[in-house]
Amino acid sequence: MSKRIALLGQPNSGKSTVYNALTGSRQHVGNWPGKTVEKNEGTYTYNGETFAVIDLPGSYGLSGNSDEEVITTDYIRGGQADLTVVLVDASQLERSMFMLAEFAELNKPAILLLNMMDVAGSMGKTVNDKLLSERLGIPVLPFVAAENKDYEKLKELIQQELRSPHCLKSVPVSEDKKDYKAKYQWISEVLDGVTDSTHKKYVLSKGDKRLLSPVLGKFLCLGIVLLGFLVAMIVCVPFMGIGSMIPGILNQPIANLLNGLHVHPWLVSIFSLLIPNTLYFCISMAAFVFGVNLVFGYLEEIGFLARAAYQFDSILSKLGLQGKAVCPLLMGFGCTIGGASGTRVMDNWGQRMLAMAIVWAVPCGSIWSVMPVVANMVFSPVETILVCLGILVYVFIMAWIVSKVFGKSLAPVESRTGMIMELPPYHKAHWKHILKEALLKAVDIFKRALTTVFLVSLLFWAFSYSSSGLLEDSLLYKVGTFIEPVTKFFGMSWRTFMAFLSSAFAKEAVLGVLNAVFTGQNSLVNVTFNAKTTATDTMALAAAYSSMISKPETLAFIFASSFNIPCVMALSTTYRESHSLKWTARVALFYFGCALLLASVVYHVTALFL
Amino acid sequence: MRLTxxxxxxxxxxxxxxxxPHFISRITSIGITESTPFQTVKNDKKMPVLVYLRETLIALNRKDAERIEVTVNE
Incomplete structure (x- = not known):
């Protein structure tokens, strides 16, 4: 069996960067037995030997009673790791050594990784690693997470230590595990003479003075994030463009080939329409995830997100969240999938689930690209802008509703934890790593999306398939018209209702479905699955649409679709991140119900005026 | 006086x-303990308090900051 190496470190110690760099794509995500805590395991090979790496969960220490801390302590104490790599931030050594002080009493083989030596250096701090190693009795490795040669040194050291392991020879002398004073006392003794600890007064930089000011700072934060999205869009639009061409390019050749082989028409349809379209949706989702993670990876690494968390802490605590939730919520404007996994920064499960539920209310990039098109079919450009503003305003209302409905049970007031976080010094961005991590996430979502999107597409395909190619022969038409009396109550005809249903699958599908049910000039299956992408002629659609649909119905449809379940992958990611089928289903049902209710309110109110 | x-x-x-105990454990593990010297960096109304201690700039929400008693140097 391969040797196990555990990674232990505080947030911001660069643990996940080291984990990702060591294991690359050879990662496995699972669950710790009986717990809603994610277990990250990976492997790497060095000198022909394979090593397993476990990214231990937890935050700043080990003596708290959170699930994460108990899991981590038990794992190390049980001797399941052959070696523990403890990471500390060399630029804030005294504080981040607390994790090592907590680890000390477990008395297991370890090495100490002095990460962020570059940051420490740029702040004029020096660390005498030889003296530190002598005092601790374990190897101490100065490290820069972006330097490839440092990983070679680390791998070599790990192999060497597994043969002749070292345990800490100096440990804090304390009465019980909650004796924090003794631990910090030990740290200052160990570090005496190792670092230059002259006390300096902290002066905020000019940039920080602006960014942290109560009013101007908030606008600056929002401006920077907006700019970030612009960059993200520029990055992912080419990929999405290529992705959107796939169905058009692949459809005919595959159809011709299969027809020539006299395959059953169903199979032809599946291979020539469904699969290329699944590819398109998956590429588009992966591109969104990539763009959003690229931008937010950058904003996080340079230290901006911590400032944004500081700015929005008070507002978010009114929703039962805290400052750290600012990152996932803002990510949600790009991609709900990214936002849902971005909630990992929150250490309390209930608040994390609540944050995911609220992220769902944030309209993603897809909504912003689809809904204005729909609005523009019946509204003037000025009215379209008003509709978009209306969506933006409703985001706040929905966030408030969700926090009121789920806040009490998910995060009871007494269990809510407020924001306690460090504002790291501004770092230079290590692009290679940001790119790599964004790419890993995009590839991961692409792989997971393939099956999910394919299966849901298959379901929708079965509904919209008709052997004659006529709309009226599809199951979709029959079911749609059958339930129309009910959907009418929500302000939607069967056509818009079907498009609304598809918005829970993927927002990209909405235009295709609308086109199929309104123009009817192509076979429903063809248009829905983008066989003729260029044929999604919005002009023709607009003409057909505006003659059949009123302004109130359009508004009802737009609002219902925007605040529906975001997409199947957001749903599956929320389940994966929360590990709770019950809560994922609850939130999904709630959103679906709320969307219908919203549609009926919007329809009946606006019908009075429009 | 209070930190706020x-x-x-x-x-x-x-x-x-x-x-x-849960709060104490959280706040201690980030480096805030009794007798730690600190410097207040920013303390605006309705915003978290920014303190500098153990070479680290820490943002602390107001509700929690109110539970921290301090003495200031003259």
């Missing part, structure tokens, strides 16, 4: 931390 009553650039020492 300090002014920017004031320096002092933390004297007492109130709250349940």
């Amino acid at each position: 009553e300090t002014k920017p650039d004031q320096e002092g020492k933390i004297t007492a931390i109130g709250g349940d």
Whole structure:
């Protein structure tokens, strides 16, 4: 069996960067037995030997009673790791050594990784690693997470230590595990003479003075994030463009080939329409995830997100969240999938689930690209802008509703934890790593999306398939018209209702479905699955649409679709991140119900005026 | 006095931390313990308090900051 190496470190110690760099794509995500805590395991090979790496969960220490801390302590104490790599931030050594002080009493083989030596250096701090190693009795490795040669040194050291392991020879002398004073006392003794600890007064930089000011700072934060999205869009639009061409390019050749082989028409349809379209949706989702993670990876690494968390802490605590939730919520404007996994920064499960539920209310990039098109079919450009503003305003209302409905049970007031976080010094961005991590996430979502999107597409395909190619022969038409009396109550005809249903699958599908049910000039299956992408002629659609649909119905449809379940992958990611089928289903049902209710309110109110 | 009553650039020492064990464990593990010297960096209304201690700039939400008793240097 391969040797196990555990990674232990505080947030911001660069643990996940080291984990990702060591294991690359050879990662496995699972669950710790009986717990809603994610277990990250990976492997790497060095000198022909394979090593397993476990990214231990937890935050700043080990003596708290959170699930994460108990899991981590038990794992190390049980001797399941052959070696523990403890990471500390060399630029804030005294504080981040607390994790090592907590680890000390477990008395297991370890090495100490002095990460962020570059940051420490740029702040004029020096660390005498030889003296530190002598005092601790374990190897101490100065490290820069972006330097490839440092990983070679680390791998070599790990192999060497597994043969002749070292345990800490100096440990804090304390009465019980909650004796924090003794631990910090030990740290200052160990570090005496190792670092230059002259006390300096902290002066905020000019940039920080602006960014942290109560009013101007908030606008600056929002401006920077907006700019970030612009960059993200520029990055992912080419990929999405290529992705959107796939169905058009692949459809005919595959159809011709299969027809020539006299395959059953169903199979032809599946291979020539469904699969290329699944590819398109998956590429588009992966591109969104990539763009959003690229931008937010950058904003996080340079230290901006911590400032944004500081700015929005008070507002978010009114929703039962805290400052750290600012990152996932803002990510949600790009991609709900990214936002849902971005909630990992929150250490309390209930608040994390609540944050995911609220992220769902944030309209993603897809909504912003689809809904204005729909609005523009019946509204003037000025009215379209008003509709978009209306969506933006409703985001706040929905966030408030969700926090009121789920806040009490998910995060009871007494269990809510407020924001306690460090504002790291501004770092230079290590692009290679940001790119790599964004790419890993995009590839991961692409792989997971393939099956999910394919299966849901298959379901929708079965509904919209008709052997004659006529709309009226599809199951979709029959079911749609059958339930129309009910959907009418929500302000939607069967056509818009079907498009609304598809918005829970993927927002990209909405235009295709609308086109199929309104123009009817192509076979429903063809248009829905983008066989003729260029044929999604919005002009023709607009003409057909505006003659059949009123302004109130359009508004009802737009609002219902925007605040529906975001997409199947957001749903599956929320389940994966929360590990709770019950809560994922609850939130999904709630959103679906709320969307219908919203549609009926919007329809009946606006019908009075429009 | 409470940490929330300090002014920017004031320096002092933390004297007492109130709250349940879970809170104490959270706040201690980030480096805030009794007798730690600190410097208040920013303390705006309705915003978290920014304190500098153990070479780290820490943002602390107001509700929790109120539970921290300090003395400031003259």
